[in-house]
Amino acid sequence: MLQELLSGAVSDAEERLLTRPFASVEAAARVRPPALDALHALAPTERVKILAEIKRASPSRGSLAAITDPAALAVSYESGGASAISVLTEGRRFHGSLTDLEQVRAAVSIPILRKDFIGTPYQVFEARAAGADLVLLIVAALDQSTLLSLHDLIRELGMTALVETHSGDEVSRALDIGASLVGVNARDLSTFELDQNLFGALADKIPSGVIRVAESAVKTAADVAHYRAAGADVVLVGEALVTSDPIRTLSEFLAV
């Protein structure tokens, strides 16, 4: 499933390349105002931070929320206290787009993550051109040299990579490329199985100085507290926010 999601996202980008050549996207990326400092926004503090996701649908859960106005939802996230916003831009299974990201960029002043299946430099330039400050790199989807070169490009463009892992070996690979922001996804992206204890099992492998992000499977404030107790600096939440009153839910989650 993961390789299918990656190859679908890469071929959709190849389709866009036909009408928006590489050089013009790269130029648009390089002339944007500097990216926001996501490492500062997500830095560890005495309180857990929330990376709030705009998620219409997913392969594991189907349709979640209509979200006709992603910018309005992003404004709610920002006013509810989210530290950064994740925008799922994958179209086939998550029903997102780069237009969503552009609209969110115009509406909020906190960092924005392009959450997608990234496998090529073109997609990284697209992210920056649309206003992203962070880009997701999924270790399981990429060989080590591609992971390193995409990570270097993200940094060269002044952005931050959220390097996502799902095993101890993947955490080692993330640290080997010099990741400063490492996520542990409770969701196995091939089987969709959720393991809320995986973050706690891997957190010790992530050294201090590297920001630790617990991803997925948060339904309640108790779930946020579970991740916080296991060492999460940041918790990434999608479904629980898009299927509730986000401001109320964020206030419960941030009270942990």
Ligand SMILES: O=C(O)c1ccccc1NCC(=O)[C@H](O)[C@H](O)COP(=O)(O)O
């Ligand atoms: O959510 C899915 O079904 C999914 C399937 C395959 C690849 C990625 C998938 N989701 C991306 C995510 O990692 C989540 O959207 C994110 O961590 C938030 O998860 P949740 O709070 O459980 O909605």
